[in-house]
Amino acid sequence: MSESTIQIALVLPDLLGTYGDFGNAVVLEKRMTWRGIKAEIVPINYGQPVPDSCDIYVVGGGEDTAQTLAVKHLREHPGLQRAVTKNAVVLGVCAGIQIFGESFTRADNVTHPGMGLIDSTSHAGGSRAIGEVLAEPANGLFEGVLSGFENHQGRTVLGPAARPLAHVKVGTGNDGSVEGAVQGRILCTYLHGPVLPRNPQIADLLIEWATGVKPAPLDLPAVTAMRAERVKAAS
Amino acid sequence: MNDSPARLPLRTAAAVKLGNLSSTLSQKMGLGAGGMIGGRVALKLDPQALGHLTQGRRVAVVTGTNGKTTSTMMLARAVGALGEVATNHSGANMPDGHVTALSKQPDAPYAVLECDEAYFPAVAGASNPSVAVILNLSRDQLDRVGEVRTIERSLRDAVDKLQNCTIIANCDDVMVTSAAWNASNVVWVATGTGWHHDSASCPRCGNPIRWQGEHWHCTGCDLSRPHPSWITADEAMITPEHRQLELRLTLPGKFNQANAVMAAAAAHAMGVPADEAVRRLRGVSNVSGRYRTIQRGGRSARLLLSKNPAGWSETLTVVKEANHPAVLVINAQEADGRDLSWLWDVPFERLQGRTVIASGERATDLAVRLTYAEVQHTIVPDPLKAIDQMPQGAVEVIANYTAFRDLNARAAADE
Numbered sequence: 001m002s003e004s005t006i007q008i009a010l011v012l013p014d015l016l017g018t019y020g021d022f023g024n025a026v027v028l029e030k031r032m033t034w035r036g037i038k039a040e041i042v043p044i045n046y047g048q049p050v051p052d053s054c055d056i057y058v059v060g061g062g063e064d065t066a067q068t069l070a071v072k073h074l075r076e077h078p079g080l081q082r083a084v085t086k087n088a089v090v091l092g093v094c095a096g097i098q099i100f101g102e103s104f105t106r107a108d109n110v111t112h113p114g115m116g117l118i119d120s121t122s123h124a125g126g127s128r129a130i131g132e133v134l135a136e137p138a139n140g141l142f143e144g145v146l147s148g149f150e151n152h153q154g155r156t157v158l159g160p161a162a163r164p165l166a167h168v169k170v171g172t173g174n175d176g177s178v179e180g181a182v183q184g185r186i187l188c189t190y191l192h193g194p195v196l197p198r199n200p201q202i203a204d205l206l207i208e209w210a211t212g213v214k215p216a217p218l219d220l221p222a223v224t225a226m227r228a229e230r231v232k233a234a235s
Numbered sequence: 236m237n238d239s240p241a242r243l244p245l246r247t248a249a250a251v252k253l254g255n256l257s258s259t260l261s262q263k264m265g266l267g268a269g270g271m272i273g274g275r276v277a278l279k280l281d282p283q284a285l286g287h288l289t290q291g292r293r294v295a296v297v298t299g300t301n302g303k304t305t306s307t308m309m310l311a312r313a314v315g316a317l318g319e320v321a322t323n324h325s326g327a328n329m330p331d332g333h334v335t336a337l338s339k340q341p342d343a344p345y346a347v348l349e350c351d352e353a354y355f356p357a358v359a360g361a362s363n364p365s366v367a368v369i370l371n372l373s374r375d376q377l378d379r380v381g382e383v384r385t386i387e388r389s390l391r392d393a394v395d396k397l398q399n400c401t402i403i404a405n406c407d408d409v410m411v412t413s414a415a416w417n418a419s420n421v422v423w424v425a426t427g428t429g430w431h432h433d434s435a436s437c438p439r440c441g442n443p444i445r446w447q448g449e450h451w452h453c454t455g456c457d458l459s460r461p462h463p464s465w466i467t468a469d470e471a472m473i474t475p476e477h478r479q480l481e482l483r484l485t486l487p488g489k490f491n492q493a494n495a496v497m498a499a500a501a502a503h504a505m506g507v508p509a510d511e512a513v514r515r516l517r518g519v520s521n522v523s524g525r526y527r528t529i530q531r532g533g534r535s536a537r538l539l540l541s542k543n544p545a546g547w548s549e550t551l552t553v554v555k556e557a558n559h560p561a562v563l564v565i566n567a568q569e570a571d572g573r574d575l576s577w578l579w580d581v582p583f584e585r586l587q588g589r590t591v592i593a594s595g596e597r598a599t600d601l602a603v604r605l606t607y608a609e610v611q612h613t614i615v616p617d618p619l620k621a622i623d624q625m626p627q628g629a630v631e632v633i634a635n636y637t638a639f640r641d642l643n644a645r646a647a648a649d650e
Contacts, residue, residue: 014435018374018382023579023607030607046435047443063382065441131573149574192576197603222602222614229599 005038006210009054011080012062014046015070019151021060021093023194027203028056035216037207046070050079055210057083061094061152061192064106071099074115084117089209090186093195097174097181097188098122098154107153118183119159125172128153132234133171133191135179138164142201145169146179147230148191156181156190165189170234185209197223198230243287243341250281251288251338258335271327274334285330288337289362292321294346295501296362298355298390299370299411301546303328304523305486306370306494306501307349309516313502316511319343329354333362345505352386356393359400367394368403368501370494372410373430374580375543376572383410383433390414401504403497406461409434409444409451413458424500425449425463426493430545432580465500472496474509482513485520488553524643529650531619533627536562538646540639542571544580547633551585554631560590562621563605564634564642565597571636575600583608592621595638618642619649 010025025041032039044050046069057080062070074080084090090100098104101120105111114122128151135146146166156174158164158181165180165187166173173179173190180189187206189195196203200223207215243251254277261272277284295314297307311322321340323332328349337346350358352372359367369390374383387410394402395417404415406423410433415421427449434444442455452459466473470492471481482495495516502512521527525540541550554561567575575597583605591612593601598616605612615621618638622630634642 014432017432017580019574020576020579023576023604026579026607030609063384065384065438066436069436069441149576151574192574194576194579197579197607220603220606222599222606226599226603 005040006032006056007054008039008041009051009057009080010041010043011050011057011059012046012070012073013043013060015066015073016060016062016095018063018066019061019094019192019194021058021192021194024060024091024093024196024203025058027194027196027200028058028206031200031203031215031218032207034218037211037215046073050074050077052079052082052086052088054083054088056089056091056206059090059092059096059099061096067095067099068112070095071112071115074099075113081115081117084184084186087185089206090117091196091206092186092188094152094190094192097156097190100186100188101156104154118181118186118188119161120156120181121159122154122156124153125155129172129190131171132230133173133179134169134231134234135166135171135173136169138166138178139182141165141182142205144199144201144227145231146189146191146202147198147227147234148189148193148195150190151192152190154190198227247281247284247287250277250284251334251341253277254334255338258339271329271331271335273338274327274331274336277334277338278331283361284334285337285358285361286363288334288341289346292344292346293505294348294362294364295366295368295505296348296350296355296359296364297368297370297501298350298352299368299405300352300373300375300543301549302370302490302494302497303349305491305519305525306368306498307347308522309495309498309519310368310501311347312515312519313498313507313512314345314347314505316502316507316515317505318345320345320347322347323349330358330361333358352390356389359393359397364397364400366401366403366501366504367397368497369394369405369411369414370497371405371408371426371428371430371545372414373433373543373545374577384438387414387438391417394418403501403504405493405497406463407449409458410438412461413438416458422465422500422504423461423463424465424497425467426496427467428490428493428549430548432544465496467493467496472499472513478509480509480513482517484517486522486526488549490549490553524647525639529646531622534622534625534630535628536622536630536632538639538643539631539633540636541633542636544577547581550633551582554633555585557629558589559629559631560592560625561586562592562594562618562625562630562632563601564595564618564621564632564638565593565601566595566635566638566641567597567600568637571638578604583610586610590625592624594618594621595634619645
């Protein structure tokens, strides 16, 4: 594969693809190809080794057993962890935020080791957080509100090395106050929707990290209209 | 024993009477179709109504993610060969709908009940079915129903508790096979359809499922594709006696062939000969408005219902052959699931090059999905107006649950 093609690894879509998060990879690919940046999606299925050579890794949400299997697979085939040391960009959604941390504890009180990529721990909350979320960007990381749909029982506590992605205005996020995590070039969120079709500014931030260049503006009227609708519905 | 249902206890009889009255009032006052309110009233007055109303009848319960309404209608038609059948074929598939249907036909010796998969344990537990049909299980309304594995687990527990019940199960679906695996009496049906995206790992032990052609097995435990007794072949089915019967269905698509074979196998378990079952279910053409064609100013619009990724994937296959313009209608009310993330699991890319209109209350969400699928489209939120903007001739209209229900009602009112 030529050096100039940005490879987007879609990590374990067969285990972590319950909530349409495959769409995040599509959005990254299209937003690059439409701007003349060569990009391709590389699906990595359960049972396959995880390459460390991709530029962006996209990890989605999954059911409990699938999540346990996924983390086992990713620890046995640590391509993603190696890629992180080489400055790869990583998007982790829902299960992603939990398995990237130091550990996650389920409702049955069993604690599973995470991948140790971000300074966080997760545990099961009392009730399932389901519904539309609105959050304001933290640390000036991006512009415009963060919009998405959450459906999770996990609650996540960030350590000092991880920064929140956003401050929750509507919904629950990590703990009712902050949402997501950013550490180096790893960006995590609880939000589906999927998150990148809803938040093109986050997609472009990841593209900027991967290519080293701020991408040219891309006006998609449908995206603007949908964001406005969702923000209004959640407010 | 099937001559007539058992006499109802006084409390149930009174509950049924008041329930029926509420249904009639609801219809007369134009409040609804009366499919649920009667049952709701009856269940309030007698929480055991479902158990009492099914006593003495031979009951079949039909559940699964997709094809419930169609399969129920097919099975009810087929079982009609044996006698009068009480059935809830308007999609009112929760206990209140069951009680309403059973109350309206108190003397029918047979009952064929479509059941929402989340209510299957309660309904199967109360109604002592002789046949339970499990069609398929895939992701659907994750925010309301929950994740597929949770549903599989609850069906499995319910099936394990059933006595003297024949389970009709789709062995091409890993989740269904797991749910029916321990049943003492199970008839396996090869439907040739299956959504594999939710079964990469075994629902029982978590190890990878390996597929080799139509065969599959778990790499960690003994769960594997059972040998089917009934097989769905191309436009035909093969019976346990290895006879091939032509299906010649009125309804389109491979998915309905699968529904038909599941219904035929279930009817057979109820005592209907296979030939008779197929002859009867073949005629099912209009399932609560689904598949019907409406005429609007020189346009013949065929109405198709699809509620989730597996359903949409099948429907996009049905509309593939003819390159007709398509109106896609999406709502996200509670009954649809509020989370539209699933739109990204539907292969809309297959519609590239067609005339497409995005419609429904969430037309803009769909428009974003179509944009990234590189499908040219316009947005017209009102589906009837969307049809009217299409060129004259055939139009395919695919809508999800409440979008379909509302469109169908408006189209019926216009006719």
